[in-house]
Amino acid sequence: MIYQPFSPLEPSAIADFLDFHDSNFTQTALSPAQVQQAAHLSEAIGWPEQRWQVYRSALGVLGFGQWLQDCAPELNVEAALGSISLSQPAAAHWISAACNVRVGDFRLCLLAVGSMPDETVNIPAAALVLPEWSAHFYVLVEVLEEQDQVAVTGFLTYDTYRQQQARQPLPMTADGSYELPLSWFQADPEALLLQLRCLDSAAIALPTAPTLPLPDPAAVRQTLMALQDPFLQPLGHLLSGTEILTLLHTPALLSWAYERAIAPQSSAQPAARPAAAIPSLINVAHWLERQLDEVAATLGWVLLPSPGLAAWRSLRSEFAPIRTALAEQGLDIPTGASGAYRELRWSDGSARLYALTWLLTAQAETAEWTLLIVLERSPHPRSSRLTLTVRDETQPLFEQALDAQGAIYTQVIGEVGERFWVTVAASDNTVFEMPPFGFEINAELGPE
Amino acid sequence: MKNIVSSASQYWQLLRLDATGKPRRQLLPSAQSYFQQQFSNGEDLLEPSDARVQRQLWAEWRSRTTDPPSAPELCLRCYISHQIQQACWQLAQQFGSRNGFEVGELLPYVLEDEGRSRPGRTYQPFGVQVLQTFEPSKGSLAAWTIHHVKQHSEIKQFLLQHGVYLISDWALLNDTNAPQIRRILAQMYQLTPLEIEQSCGMLESFHRVYREERRQQRLTGDKQPCQPPTPDQLRRMVADLQAQGQRVPTPEGLLAQLGAIASQVRRYRIAVRGGFVSTVSLDQPDAPPIADRPIAEPEDAGINEFLSFYQDQFLQCLDVAVAQAVRDRVSELQRKKSAPNALFLDALHRFHCQGQPMGEIAHHIGYGYQSKVTRLLRLNELRTQIRQIALAQLRHQVLDRAKLYVDRDRLQSLDQRVDQILDEQLAGVMEEASAESRVPTNDQPQKSLLARRICQYLDTLATSQ
Numbered sequence: 040m041i042y043q044p045f046s047p048l049e050p051s052a053i054a055d056f057l058d059f060h061d062s063n064f065t066q067t068a069l070s071p072a073q074v075q076q077a078a079h080l081s082e083a084i085g086w087p088e089q090r091w092q093v094y095r096s097a098l099g100v101l102g103f104g105q106w107l108q109d110c111a112p113e114l115n116v117e118a119a120l121g122s123i124s125l126s127q128p129a130a131a132h133w134i135s136a137a138c139n140v141r142v143g144d145f146r147l148c149l150l151a152v153g154s155m156p157d158e159t160v161n162i163p164a165a166a167l168v169l170p171e172w173s174a175h176f177y178v179l180v181e182v183l184e185e186q187d188q189v190a191v192t193g194f195l196t197y198d199t200y201r202q203q204q205a206r207q208p209l210p211m212t213a214d215g216s217y218e219l220p221l222s223w224f225q226a227d228p229e230a231l232l233l234q235l236r237c238l239d240s241a242a243i244a245l246p247t248a249p250t251l252p253l254p255d256p257a258a259v260r261q262t263l264m265a266l267q268d269p270f271l272q273p274l275g276h277l278l279s280g281t282e283i284l285t286l287l288h289t290p291a292l293l294s295w296a297y298e299r300a301i302a303p304q305s306s307a308q309p310a311a312r313p314a315a316a317i318p319s320l321i322n323v324a325h326w327l328e329r330q331l332d333e334v335a336a337t338l339g340w341v342l343l344p345s346p347g348l349a350a351w352r353s354l355r356s357e358f359a360p361i362r363t364a365l366a367e368q369g370l371d372i373p374t375g376a377s378g379a380y381r382e383l384r385w386s387d388g389s390a391r392l393y394a395l396t397w398l399l400t401a402q403a404e405t406a407e408w409t410l411l412i413v414l415e416r417s418p419h420p421r422s423s424r425l426t427l428t429v430r431d432e433t434q435p436l437f438e439q440a441l442d443a444q445g446a447i448y449t450q451v452i453g454e455v456g457e458r459f460w461v462t463v464a465a466s467d468n469t470v471f472e473m474p475p476f477g478f479e480i481n482a483e484l485g486p487e
Numbered sequence: 488m489k490n491i492v493s494s495a496s497q498y499w500q501l502l503r504l505d506a507t508g509k510p511r512r513q514l515l516p517s518a519q520s521y522f523q524q525q526f527s528n529g530e531d532l533l534e535p536s537d538a539r540v541q542r543q544l545w546a547e548w549r550s551r552t553t554d555p556p557s558a559p560e561l562c563l564r565c566y567i568s569h570q571i572q573q574a575c576w577q578l579a580q581q582f583g584s585r586n587g588f589e590v591g592e593l594l595p596y597v598l599e600d601e602g603r604s605r606p607g608r609t610y611q612p613f614g615v616q617v618l619q620t621f622e623p624s625k626g627s628l629a630a631w632t633i634h635h636v637k638q639h640s641e642i643k644q645f646l647l648q649h650g651v652y653l654i655s656d657w658a659l660l661n662d663t664n665a666p667q668i669r670r671i672l673a674q675m676y677q678l679t680p681l682e683i684e685q686s687c688g689m690l691e692s693f694h695r696v697y698r699e700e701r702r703q704q705r706l707t708g709d710k711q712p713c714q715p716p717t718p719d720q721l722r723r724m725v726a727d728l729q730a731q732g733q734r735v736p737t738p739e740g741l742l743a744q745l746g747a748i749a750s751q752v753r754r755y756r757i758a759v760r761g762g763f764v765s766t767v768s769l770d771q772p773d774a775p776p777i778a779d780r781p782i783a784e785p786e787d788a789g790i791n792e793f794l795s796f797y798q799d800q801f802l803q804c805l806d807v808a809v810a811q812a813v814r815d816r817v818s819e820l821q822r823k824k825s826a827p828n829a830l831f832l833d834a835l836h837r838f839h840c841q842g843q844p845m846g847e848i849a850h851h852i853g854y855g856y857q858s859k860v861t862r863l864l865r866l867n868e869l870r871t872q873i874r875q876i877a878l879a880q881l882r883h884q885v886l887d888r889a890k891l892y893v894d895r896d897r898l899q900s901l902d903q904r905v906d907q908i909l910d911e912q913l914a915g916v917m918e919e920a921s922a923e924s925r926v927p928t929n930d931q932p933q934k935s936l937l938a939r940r941i942c943q944y945l946d947t948l949a950t951s952q
Contacts, residue, residue, distance in 0.1 A: 058753045060652045061582065064868060068823075071708045078705040091698040094705070109819045110872060113811070113879075153662030154654050155752070156759050184701075185658035185713050186647060196895070229871050233902055236879040239893040 060154055062181065062190040065228045067106040069098060069187040077101055083128045085301040092135035092151075097125055099151035099180035100137045102189025107142065107235075114235055117141040124172070129297035130287065133274045134163050138172050144240035148174035151182045152192070159218040164211050164280055165287045168250050172287065173197060175243045176231065179224055193224035194231045198243050214275025215283035254282055256289045260339065263296055264384075291334045294474060320458065320477045323396040323410065326377040334474055340379040343395075361393070361413055361446055370450065372411070373397055383463060383471050390416035390425060392463060394476065399452065406455045408478040414463060415446035428462040455480060498522045498540070501561075501602045502568035508855070510572060510594060515602060518565055521558035541566075542623045555604040560618070563628070564600055567614045570632035571597050577633075578646070586649040587862035591855070596641040613639065649862070656749035657713035660693055661701070663752055671755045686748055688733040692724040693745055716742065790904050793891060800884045801877065805909075805937075808876035809944045812869055826863055832945065834864055839934070840942040870937065874905055909937035 069077075077097035081090045100123065107116045117140070124130045124138040140147040148166045160179060165172040177200070179193040203223050211217060225231075259282050266277060274283050286293055321340075325332040331342045343358075362372060378395030393413040400407045414427045429437040429449055436459070437449040451459050458475035499519035500512040525543065526535050547559035556564070572594065579590035600614035611619070617635050621628060636642060637653055646652065654662075665687050672678045672686055697716055704711075716724070721738035729735045736744060794801060813835070817828045830852055837843040837851065845857035854860050878901065882892050891897050934942070 058653070058757050059582065059646070060654050061586070062650050062652065064650075064865070066650050071710055074705050074710065075708045078702055081702060082706070087695065087699055091694070091702055094702050109822070110815070110868070111875075112815055112818070113876070154659065155662050155664075155667055156756065157667065183652060183654070183658075184661065185655060186652055187710065188647075188652070229875075230899065232871075233875050233878070233898065234895060236875050237882055237892055237898055237902075238895060242893045242895055242898075 060183065062183070062188065063192065063228065065106055065110075065191040067102050067109065067189050069102050069105065069189060071187075073101045073105070074098065074187055080125060084132055085128075086132060089132060089135060093125060093131050095153070095182050095184060096135045096137050096149070096151045098184060098187075099149050099182045099189055100125065100140060102182065103140075103149055103178065103180050103191065106189065106191060111232055111236060115141075115143050129290075129293050132297055132300060133283075134165065134287070136163050136166055138166055138174060140174075142235055145175045145235060146173070146245070147176045147178055148172075149178050149180050151180050154181070154183055158221050160221055160224065161216050161218055163216050165215070165284055167197075167200060167217060168246075168284055169288050170246045170248060173245050175240065175245065176234070177224075178231065191228040191231065193221070193226045194228075195219070195224045196234075196243050197245055199223065199225075211280040212275075213280070214273055215278070215280040249284065249288060251281060251284065253285045253288060256285055256292050257339075259285045259289075260292055260295070263299070264339075291338070291474075294334075295338050298474060299471075320479065321394075321474055322479050323377075323394070323408070323476055324478050324480055326379060326396055327375070327398070329377060331379060335379060338381065338473060340381045340394075343378045343380065343393075358393070361415060361448075364446070365411075365413075365448065370411070370448075376411075378411075388416060388419045388425070388465065390414060390463070392461075392471075394461070396476075396478070406478075407452055408455070409450060409452045410459055410476050411448065411450045412461055413446055413448040414441060416441055416444060418444040424465070426464045428464070430460050430462075432458060453478065494537070495522065495526070497566045497569040498544075498562040499565055500569075501565045501600065502572050502598065503601055504594060504598055508591065508595060510598065513602065515561050515565060517558045518561040522562050537627060537629070538623070541628045545621070545623055556602075561602060563618055563621075564602065564614050566628060567617050567632050568598060568600055570629045571614060571617075571636055573629070574633040574636035578642075578651075582646070582649070582651045583858065586651055587858045588645070588649050589856050589858050592858070593642060593645065596645065597636055597639055655713045656746060656753075657697065657715060659749050659752055660690060660745060661698060661713065663690065665691055668748070668752070671752060675755050675758065676751060685734060686744075688728060688731060689724075689736075689741060689744055690748060692727040692731070692733075695727055696720050696723045716745070787897070787900050787904070789890060790897070790901050793885075793901070794904065794908070797881060797885055801881055801905075804877045804880035804884065805873070805940055806944065807880050808873045809940050811876050812872040813941075813944065815872065816865075816869060831863060832948065834860055835941070836945045836949075838864065838866070839938045840945060842934070870906075870909070873937065873941075874902065874909065878902060878905060910935050 077094050077100075080097045081094035084090045084093050104116050107114055123140050124134060124136070135151070137149040137151075138146075140149055148162075150160060150162060152160065162177065163172075166174065166177070175197055177195045177197075178191060181190045181192045183189070200219075200223070203219075209217050209219065259278065262278065262282065274286070278286065286296060321335045321338075322332040326342065329342070331340060365372065372395060376395050376397035378393060380391050380393045383390045383392055391414075393411075393415070395411040395413070396408060398406060398408050412427065412429060414425065416425055425441045427437070427439055427441065427447055427449070428435060429451060431451075431453075436451060439447050439449070441447050453459065455478050458477040460475045461473060463471040499515055499522050501515055501518075502510055502512055505511045526540065541563070544559040544562050548557060548563060551557060572590075575590050575593040575597065578593060579588065583589055597613045600612040613635075617632050620635075621631050625631060643653060668687055668690055669683055672683045678686070693716070697720060700720065701713065718738060721741055725735055725738055725741055728741075813832075817831065820826055820828060820831055834848050834852055837848045838845075843851070845860050849855070849857040849860045852860070854863070878898075891901050
């Protein structure tokens with residue numbers, strides 16, 4: 040017998056019987072392989088508290104998919120974990136709801152709930168406000184983790200939500216979610232099945248634009264940049280509700296924030312770096328056409344102006360010493376080169392990070408490009424040590440520290456398709472992470 | 488108020504299962520004479536409280552463990568057997584009709600004491616295990632027994648298979664978050680803010696340590712119910728509490744506190760569930776659908792027109808749906824390995840074609856209890872699947888879907904109307920040409936449209952094999 044502590048506090052043995060949990064007819068068991076799959080998915084999450092939520096959510100998705108497979112196999116279910124929000128580490132890092140679950144023509148958002156009865160359902164505001172996160176059906180999936188069982192306990196359609204919200208407007212909570220009354224949900228899984236099978240998707244209109252005014256992404260980025268190593272906390276501690284929405288609505292920004300969030304872990308375990316499914320890359324191919332790519336622009340990089348422009352002359356005076364110093368080291372920057380820079384600021388100092396790029400050979404298949412990184416710090420009385428690190432997909436390539444005023448540089452060479460990650464760390468625990476630099480021809484600029 | 492006679496006789500009549508699996512009382516003379524001797528003053532039986540009786544019997548038993556079992560031991564074992572039945576009866580009362588099982592199905596797992604001696608065998612009957620772990624200081628023997636019936640792994644497994652589940656303290660704590668515990672402790676127990684924050688802190692430390700380890704355990708593919716936290720886990724929780732600046736208990740103290748929080752949460756859950764939603768018994772397959780469905784609108788003329796216009800297509804779709812739903816169910820049974828297909832199809836045929844009641848079907852297919860048949864067939868669900876698949880198929884065939892399939896309320900009404908039609912027994916709205924319809928046999932009641940189509944399909948299956 041498995042021993043459970045016998046509590047003499049139990050009022051009477053009879054009352055014990057009432058605390059059985061009773062699932063409805065949709066109760067479905069998960070196989071050990073499915074549980075493992077859910078646990079593996081959650082491994083990619085950098086933040087411990089969130090791992091459990093994502094794990095539970097993944098159990099809900101797999102269980103829901105199994106239930107549909109058993110009772111309505113003719114429905115085309117893409118509940119396998121590929122396309123949903125849980126599979127995108129940058130999103131799942133903060134949002135544990137499983138959005139973008141596709142069943143036939145419908146989009147579903149699955150909300151995992153536990154065995155504890157509650158009068159409200161917590162749902163991230165993004166799932167109700169942002170078009171790309173919204174769903175025709177919001178489905179409550181009860182996850183009994185201990186027994187690997189899942190049941191469908193209720194659902195809410197988007198149009199019903201809009202009607203209810205209009206009648207009884209709910210405020211957004213501080214952490215960017217809504218607490219919807221359980222009574223808004225219909226506790227009839229058969230009705231859900233009927234609609235999934237027979238309803239025209241046109242019956243439920245989804246928003247085509249965010250239903251709330253959102254702050255500008257650049258402003259949100261500023262807010263985040265002003266914070267130091269903050270990202271192991273829930274988003275609600277860092278940003279307001281609508282700022283969170285902007286973050287989730289802007290993939291490049293989300294990706295950048297995510298890279299920052301996982302940076303402390305990644306320095307400890309470089310091999311365990313999860314691949315961000317949302318493509319984020321600073322594509323320097325654009326720079327050679329005197330254009331800043333979208334990702335870099337979002338992150339505050341400034342393109343070095345072409346010679347001849349007024350701006351160049353002032354910048355040239357700043358960059359000139361660097362250029363001279365490099366030339367003395369035997370490194371000449373060709374006239375065809377292009378580049379950009381960004382400012383870095385932390386508690387007790389500031390620096391400027393330059394990235395310059397040019398092609399070494401121009402043949403399409405074997406094109407080689409180079410990236411020159413220069414880190415130049417401003418003078419400051421009490422400044423912490425600054426460390427520049429560059430690595431490629433598999434290993435670190437360069438690491439050097441800069442204590443006082445001055446500059447350090449490094450140059451890497453890569454083929455088309457290769458990527459390099461650049462990190463700048465200040466010894467007050469500030470880490471500047473950014474998406475990798477790459478050279479891609481005809482690649483999509485960032486997500487969407 | 489206890490009936491002295493029946494309650495006393497529990498101490499000398501052993502409840503056990505006979506060869507057919509039915510419970511029977513067996514009088515144990517040595518136990519009876521011992522008990523009457525100890526607890527009477529010559530003529531009349533005294534009215535000792537159970538607590539006093541148990542304390543005395545227990546002390547007597549412990550003072551001399553003999554083989555064959557002593558009279559005090561037999562007395563206690565008899566009493567335990569009655570409590571075991573009581574526990575099973577309560578479970579069946581509470582969940583049996585809704586979840587499809589009877590008390591007789593539970594008893595074999597736990598009512599296994601035959602009153603015999605146990606010469607050094609490793610496996611002891613459940614009743615003996617209960618006795619061996621009991622101490623009067625732990626409370627009443629009844630509560631102790633019932634508690635252990637609930638914890639019995641096969642009972643839990645059986646209940647789980649029937650949708651009933653006793654969540655462990657630790658899984659419960661896993662599923663309870665800080666805002667919930669705050670609310671519960673404030674509203675139900677009126678604790679002070681300081682006490683609430685302390686409990687909250689302990690819960691969150693528990694989460695931080697326990698959840699991560701549990702999750703990692705699941706990575707390996709291991710499956711087991713949530714175990715009590717290990718001493719190492721408790722130490723880490725204490726360290727976490729310290730790091731949070733909270734008051735720090737000892738690991739043992741923390742374990743006790745967490746258990747107390749779990750108890751508080753359980754009582755809250757019981758209180759919240761106080762009123763039970765009335766549900767449909769699975770024994771009545773033709774009962775109306777689930778209570779939550781909205782009340783049907785008054786006759787929607789558009790729907791009747793629609794169904795009338797597409798009558799032929801609907802009947803075709805119905806047949807397709809019957810075939811598909813039965814096939815899907817067979818696949819599900821295969822996947823879950825819950826019952827052989829042949830058994831399912833046989834039971835289905837008996838119900839729909841031969842009109843046999845559940846009890847008779849149970850007898851024919853070798854199931855001991857009709858609740859088991861009900862559970863196998865899940866007729867309400869099958870009916871729903873058929874109906875929905877038929878409507879989905881029809882949607883592909885009709886030209887003007889805009890009216891009924893693009894409006895959720897009208898779709899619901901259409902579904903309800905079809906449900907009524909499937910129930911219709913007389914040649915009515917939906918009866919097709921007589922060449923196709925099955926002539927009901929003489930001594931069978933007129934079957935509903937749905938039953939006839941299912942029966943027709945099953946007969947086709949049988950003849951094609």
